[in-house]
Amino acid sequence: MKITIIGAGIAGLTTAIALRKFRPDLNLEIYEGSKELRAAGAGLGLGANAVLGFEQIGLKDAVLTVSKVLDSFQVLDAKGKVITQSDNLAINRNLQTISNFAVHRADLQQVLLAQIPDVAIHLNKRVWDFRQNESGVQIRFADGTSTQSDYVVATDGIHSIFRQMLLPESKIRFAGYTCWRGVVDGKQDFPSFRNLESLTRGKIASETWGLGKRFGIVPLPNDRIYWFACLNATQPKEERFAAFGKKELLQAFGDLHAPIPEIIQSTDPTKILWNDIIDFSPVKKFAFDRVLLLGDAAHATTPNMGQGACQAIEGAVILGKTLARIADPKLAFQAFEQVRMQRTTQIVNRSWQLGKLAQMANPVLASLRNFALRLAPDSMSERQVKELLEVAY
């Protein structure tokens, strides 16, 4: 029986690994639209549920070896004063977990790829359309070729062609802010980097909340710092932002506390990425007979909870385990949908709300928000991790 996976992102690769592990009898193939496997997008913060997912497929140690385990996540105000922070060491002890870690996307991709040397990954194969009937799925590519499969797991990301064809009413929505991302590499020749050394050695990630803007700092292994900078925008693809370079980023974020300007200053400008923050309203269906949507294709979320990739990992592992229980993929796809729908919907909705809170531009409301968060009990972070761990693996 052949299952074809479309897209070799985190969801696609993890799905292949999980299916290999839990259903070694299946014939697997991956088709990827890009000409090469690039891991664009700098760093990733991942949570306790991702650790649990990797553990289920025997990858926990391999992933953590290339990651930095974080001792705390802080929310700071524009001057650098703590609004709220998590004590990950206590949480990890109490819940017997690793609640938060950071990894460079390219490093994670290497770990995932190394697990499936026997799975063919066909590059430069962009799906153009597909058709399914009782005997299988025909997949047509933009280069005019086609392939036949018994089943398809569509992990082709937020702009999934499969979702567009199966759920044409599902439309991308703009969150109202745009985002730049970069990695400062301390091993390269950026003279100002010396001052940032203590930051790279530390294990604290932070998000600084200004007015209508946010700056995140996440230490990575090997003297690197992943950063992201979100700014409110009136519409998607706003023209003035397309021309933003370091100078403009320094103008927009330079009023935030040190070392934010220094981090921007130290980044190789050719490697700064820019994306609008988008998702789509939760859909009601992931399983369509022989085709299953998984990862961002099924439930893309804004990055405010750091849960997009975590949900893709959860999904991949749960699909593998479901197929181990239910041999018929059509039935397994339906069971998967039932188990995953409520959880992913909740995360998409919460993350959307959290983004509104974090990007608040009104100074009075923002100081009320900060005041309320400063009063929040320490147990809040632990409760959140506990909820993430309540996953139906």
Ligand SMILES: Cc1cc2nc3c(=O)[nH]c(=O)nc-3n(C[C@H](O)[C@H](O)[C@H](O)COP(=O)(O)OP(=O)(O)OC[C@H]3O[C@@H](n4cnc5c(N)ncnc54)[C@H](O)[C@@H]3O)c2cc1C
């Ligand atoms: C700014 C930002 C920060 C984020 N930070 C975090 C974080 O800290 N933690 C976290 O957990 N998540 C985070 N995320 C979310 C995370 O990046 C995604 O949820 C995750 O990468 C989704 O993986 P995926 O494999 O489903 O999709 P993708 O990574 O988009 O992969 C889809 C793959 O399919 C391929 N493809 C697309 N169309 C076709 C086609 N027609 N035919 C063939 N192939 C196709 C693409 O080339 C790609 O390789 C962030 C997202 C953003 C935008």
